[in-house]
Amino acid sequence: DAKTTQPTSMDCAEGRAANLPCNHSTISGNEYVYWYRQIHSQGPQYIIHGLKNNETNEMASLIITEDRKSSTLILPHATLRDTAVYYCIVRFRSGTYKYIFGTGTRLKVLA
Amino acid sequence: DVKVTQSSRYLVKRTGEKVFLECVQDMDHENMFWYRQDPGLGLRLIYFSYDVKMKEKGDIPEGYSVSREKKERFSLILESASTNQTSMYLCASSLPGNTDTQYFGPGTRLTVL
DSSP: OOOOBOOSEEEEETTSOEEEEEEOTTOOTTOOEEEEEEOTTSOOEEEEEESSSOEEOSSOEEEEOTTSSEEEEEETTOOGGGOEEEEEEEEEEESEEEEOOOOOEEEEEEO | OOOEEESOSEEEEOTTOOEEEEEEESSOOSEEEEEEEETTTEEEEEEEESSTTOOEEOSOOTTOEEEEEETTEEEEEESSOOGGGOEEEEEEEEOOSTTOOOEEOOOEEEEEO
């Protein structure tokens, strides 16, 4: 299984960009990187995913290094509602596709 | 919007009781999943199903069983609840394929006394 390593916690000022790093040095060529977040007492929410290229959607941007061993999730203008636990996940295929969730990064957006 | 609903947000049961957790999705997804979430351990996969009447064990299936009689509904069963099954239970669904995105329900916080 390709595992991920994330910092335990981070703070970010409201209105600033939040950059959340993730290391996945054992990722294989056909494995995608997914990001989810979980706001307190809710189920995880999909944010974005990518394979090789950088990706952007209405929620965030995903930057994947050329060697694919790490990635960064960017929330361009963090708000208080972005306070959550953010999970970086590498897709592992075993019969069907399953996720391996780590313990994530607890992001606190400060007013 | 995909909607995944779970039958209860909070549930309190006694040791030895049979417990049913229900999950329903409204987007015709083939795949459905049950996870449990515990502090410091992240989400762990209990069982998943990729079709009606099909099921596969996840990483921690002991003490649990599942049922999928209809495509939209996936049930998690605790045959004889124990205190170490106190946890947050999360259901998810997805389409099959290379880039399937899992959509999660709000979770059921189960306490076994």
